[in-house]
Amino acid sequence: MMRPMMMAAGFAALAYAGVTLAADGAQKGVNMPAVTMFILFVIATLGITYWAAKRTRTAKDFYTAGGGITGFQNGLALAGDYMSAASFLGIAGLVFANGFDGLIYSIGFLVGWPIMLFLLAEKLRNLGKYTFADVASYRLSQVPVRAVAAVASLVVVAMYLIAQMVGAGKLIEVLFGLPYTYAVIIVGVLMILYVTFGGMLATTWVQIIKAVLLLSGATFMALAVLWAFGFSFDAMFSKAVEISPKHDAIMAPGSLVKDPISAISLGLALMFGVAGLPHILMRFFTVSDAKEARKSVLFATGFIGYFYILTFIIGFGAIIMVSTDAQYLDAAKKLIGGNNMAAIHLSHAIGGDLFLGFISAVAFATILAVVSGLTLAGASAVSHDLYANVFKRGQVDEQAEMRFSKYATIALGIVAIFLGIAFEKQNIAFMVGLAFAVAASANFPILFLAIYWRGLTTRGAVMGGLGGLITAVVLVVLSKTVWVDVLGNAKEIVPYKDPAIFSMPVAFILAWFFSITDKSARAKAEQEAFTAQYVRSETGIGAEGAAQH
Template identity: 55%
Template sequence: MATLLLLGATAPALAGDPGGGLNAAAIGMFVGIVIVTLGITYWAARRAQSADQFYAAGGQISGFQNGIALAGDMISAGALLGLAGLICSSGFDGLIFAVGYATGLPFVVFLVAERLRKLGRYTVADVLATRLSETPIRIFTAVATLVIVMFYLIAQMVGAGQLIRLLFGLDYLYAQILVGALMICYVMFGGMVATTWVQIVKATLLLAAGVAIALLILARFGFDYDSLIAQAIAVHPKHAAMMMPQVYSGSVWQSISLGMTLMLGAAGLPHVLMRFFTVPDTRAARVSVFWAVMCQSGFFALIFVIGFGALAIIGGDPAYLDAKGAIRGGGNMATVHLSHALGGDTLMGLVSAVAFATILAVVAGLTLTGASAVSHDLYARIIGRGRATERSEIRASRLATVGLGIISVLLGIAFQTQNVAYMISLAYAVSCSSTLPLLILALYWSGLTTRGAIAGGVTGLVGATVLTVLGPPVWVKVLGNAAPIFPIDPPTIVTMPLAFLTAFVVSAMDRKSAPAAAMSPAT
């Protein structure tokens, strides 16, 4: 899971790319992307006056449009850089991650999408509150949402800050402030309309960049994929052994846990689930997932070509290797070096700009999700007890956006020198162990009680956090201990069943002690 997003650890290597110095092409494309996205925000601001428009784009996003935006939530610069780098360095292990991500979205539509669209309005808590006591369930869901959002935001902010610093030569502090300001602008003024269209632009650019790089790679080998793979095997130190599992071949339980996390994590991510409130009906929700799966699967198919292409083309080129023969800046810089090898500064500039556009889009979606949890679930429904006006609720959301932006900038600065990729895996593990069990039980089991839901959710949330800290991502890689206390990374194989079991046991005890009360929606 640590390869899901490694921008924070790898961005500095851009300064060492062939050509050196500032990349004029990258700067020009970066400025162009910022201008386009600010234009989208200006246009969207005139349509985001009501709460329905601000939170859910008025439910007027088409299935196709929402599908592209949903794909944008699922494919990122972490995939373009991190997954391609993993395939380049480890071969088959990278394919495991790519296939796992590609199979995640169908679980979303099979498990929750249609029922979510029928029951929800703006947030995941709206769905749970239809069956459970509103106050405790909204408080817990808001907390879980903010935890997941912040883990994502830290990694995104560090990556974006490093990228801007390298493109413009800005001090890291000012780079963080610039990213935070853009993020606040998109969400505060444009709401879900702007966030959706920024995501559509980003997904289109990312797919186009992936297609361009893959075609250039295949052209080098006469569009013969077998020749590409043969060259990659010849260059890799392990040769044909790279086509077999490496890291996850020795632990069955860790492999199962990883598969559970990759395939089920998306079904519990609040910023992904919010997308189903932007379409007009359940049919559009199904269409959204169809197009999202098509785009996502196509992108990960391109990643196979890009990863092996990087190994075949730059794996033996001294211009892109350090003194030890490894790719300069680490394996996750393989795509950037590859783009330079294929198209010089222009293509490398395009890849850098697209990576930044990707970060902006993801950050905007995450910020809107966190702000919605604060303004809608906590302020309007708990503090205001449903009596808050739409104007005051939108004002609260905008204030929450500013607050989240400031916190994100501060955390991005605090974690500047840390490899924060493990936080993405923790976000997936938390979603599998907290929001997903509650959604599944609330949608499919009539026996769930409020106390059972809270007990199961808290168990999963705390368990996923604690076991990740005690596991290899933090205990060994961050804290520097020799061996982890808990060996499985991610801990989903333990924490997700534990959350389900706790919710079931506590709910059963509630129903046994007070059957009449347990049948009421307020239980």
């Protein structure tokens, strides 16, 4: 009874908000086609959530959509989960501001997927159940390993959520003229509704629909930009060089990342971070077997690679069509809404109010799909790893675990709102880069070693995971990003914004050292259990079953 009442309340609240926004829009000259498409999309996704809520009864339904998603569907959902506000708004904004150098994020975000395909996808599906901590703790002591994995996951989710909330807040602020704070609160409330009631099934279909819409809209935008230059990249780049105040500098590397240490550190984070993102790893448990998991990565890599080519064209198109048009600039000749809004303004330059409405709704769909996946991953870490397996030591029924997961979703939504407000001025692609750095430092080393190194012990996994996590977080806090831009100090303590080049080696070295020096009986048993784990990771069945088979 409660579920239909709460969903009905969500629809009623949305209807009220729609009337209010329409009234405000009439007074302030807000783009009503954009507002209308935005409201229609939210109504449609709430409908999907209501449909999914009626089919979400067990923990398996809530966490993994019952394991019935196909490889193609999961590939689209993975792409939808991964092509975030940082990808669409942030990278286009970086290219708009820095030219060629913005491509470093596009390439970095993409190259992690072959690592996922060849090293992790099948083994994750064969060893795990709901979260990547299932895999990391498969032959190790459950309580300490799950605790470290859950804490690291929550830190990554929080950092990733910042980028999405900032993107959503800026988008609604530009579209509706609402104060940024109210915009962030709206996104947080919708996110809580989607995940609390629809679980993974609603999240998956929101991500699939969003991926199709985003790929379609971005394709049209890129084709429109190229059409204006006779589909000549040379003509497009020449015009951008002519228009940009940086001139030839926009076609040269080095303006965004100026020293080798920062470049290598950023590259490490983007390459290996994807293999440590909890909301991405969680999607591999939604398919039926390892074959479908492998197909998921193949489809996702193709969709994502194609999309990043489009964002590069969109960024240069914004330089040409937006930066010289006074209607998109404020009194200081800066882009209205900041560089993150370059793609949104370009959509208006290409197709007027109607296409702006479509792209804005798609951008908002992008953000909602990603925050839903992130929130579900964070809630799963709290409920499945911490509550069910650390505090309750596995002695908990499914309904209690699901109920706790929904409480965790509400708490995460509130935290995301506060973080989104605090980090309003940060570039969202850069903030995601920091999330990748923490994922590459805390989650990836332990997951990789747990799967491939017989010598890893519980003590090594805990010390390595904590060492990588603490090092990455401390370096981020002491860098300009937080120490100066957020906390308001005069000068940063750490000169490098990206910590991965320091924190990743810390994680691997600590995990290695504390494993080889662990001579306990438990450590010996954990190392001997590697053979059974290896057989299961390759076949999906236990060692005894493999022998009989």
